[in-house]
Amino acid sequence: MVNEKSIKEKALELGYEDCGIISISEINDYMEKLNNRIGKFPNTKKYLENFSRFVNLNEGFPWAKSIIICVQKYGKYIIPNNLKNVIAKYYLVDGRINEQSVDFQASIEFETFLNKAGLKTATERKFGLTALRWAAFKAGLGIIRRNNFFYTEKSGSWVYLEAWLIDCDMEMKNNNNSKPCPNNCNKCIKACPTQSLCEPYVMNRSTCVSCLTTWEGWDMSKEPNNHNIGNWIYGCDVCQDACPFNKNKWMENEQFPQLNELAEHISLEKIIEMDYAYLESIISSKFFYIGKNDVYKWKTNALNAMLNNYNENYLPYIKKACNDSNEHVRTMAEWVLEKITVQLSCPRG
Ligand code: SF4
Ligand code: SF4
Structure with missing residues (x-):
């Protein structure tokens, strides 16, 4: 019988850094964040309004009850020197779309595991079905820092998030112990070009x-x-590179498929x-x-x-x-x- 514990065990076995589960209603206060942002930058309203689909998930998925959110580390890949500070690192090692990457394969295998266990699922690998950073924060997997990026204690912001809606009431949250940004730190803000x-x-x-x-x-x-x-x-990676919580967090010790050939x-x-x-x-x-x-x-x-x-x-x-x-x-x-x-x-x- 699948349960929260077995879901997390499977995620970790497949190489995810962490995994949590929240009720879909927990995402609804993201709307307030969105409206605040639109209030600050009215010229971005037409883009940001699209993100309202990330809340009220039952409108599109009446069967959905919970959100599984997984953290995948990408700060492990060797970045070709000629592409550093030219193309943002995430896009060079984007496991959401490279079907040969171990990260993509883990995602497929994880979903297969959920389905075989009898859970109905929905996901969207490129853009997500919900507000991923907010969901991961609610699940206690890390915190959102002043540069708006989601950080885990282990990997800094060099992680990406994946979410699955499931048709079962479940909850699994961590006690996140990440230190907040220091009061006087504005390194990311100062660095933004x-x-x-x-x-x-x-x-x-x-x-x-x-x-x-x-x-x-x-x-x-x-x-x-x-x-x-x-x-x-x-x-652009500037506001992440400038952050002390990312110091020494990128470990260049794995090759990403076809990246070296592409870099040439x-x-x-x-x-x-x-x-x-x-x-x-x-x-x-x-x-x-x-x-x-x-x-x-x-x-x-x-x-x-x-x-x-x-x-x-x-x-x-x-x-x-x-x-x-x-x-x-x-x-x-x-x-x-x-x-x-x-x-x-x-x-x-
Ligand atoms: S540092 Fe770069 S990525 Fe960060 S907010 Fe500024 S322009 Fe955007
Ligand atoms: S640079 Fe400083 S203020 Fe910005 S996210 Fe990092 S710790 Fe927080």
Whole structure:
């Protein structure tokens, strides 16, 4: 007979760091958090309103009674040097979508175990069916820190969360003993390159580099924060890297499938020359926050990074991009070229 104990044992056996279970009603106060965020940043209302689906789960799943929430550590993989501080680490080792990864396989096996035990389940691996950080916090698996990331004592914020709705009343909570953020700490806020993280627990998604380099940032030449994005071309780890609770928590001791091979294809210069078919098939399927129709953004992001840390080796690539088949890329490249020409003609001006 399956019960809370056997579910947790199975999760740990499959390599999850931890597992908890809460009633689905416990997630409902997430709505208050969401409304507070919308009140602070009304311009993000149209995006944030979508997250109201994360509460009142019985509307979509009338049979659901509890939420199983599992913590999976990703801060264990070797990150290729050339991709550090260019692509956010999570997206390089994203076990939600790489079917060959042990993390993905553990997820499938865990769900099979639940189903074989007679539980009805629902999950959504890419975006989650509910507010994952809030659910994990409610289950006592860790805490949400001032940079809004979920942390466990063992792995810091280098974890991702998976949730399953189940049709059975269960509860399994930990006594979370994580120390809170020190009163005087604001390292994450100070480090944020765009001031998107403007106060504790408050992040403006419209100015966050993670958003600007993926699903937002439609015209990088007109983006007011383009010069603050630095080298990043997909995501941003700055507010996590700056946090003392992440110090020495990333252990580079496992290989993520196909990551080294992929890394050989990625550099700012290689992206400028990258074939659109490759961007649409290989790159877009791994880094799914830039969809197939928007893969030109990889090139406009690379051009922006070239401008932000310009060296003369980039010049032929920027010129080449002026003849790219995509109009957005041509426009961006011409703008970058113009900026560089001005910079070079008055270097201190
Ligand atoms: S991910 Fe980067 S831009 Fe976004 S809040 Fe954190 S430091 Fe700021
Ligand atoms: S940097 Fe400081 S304030 Fe920010 S999340 Fe870490 S401990 Fe908390």
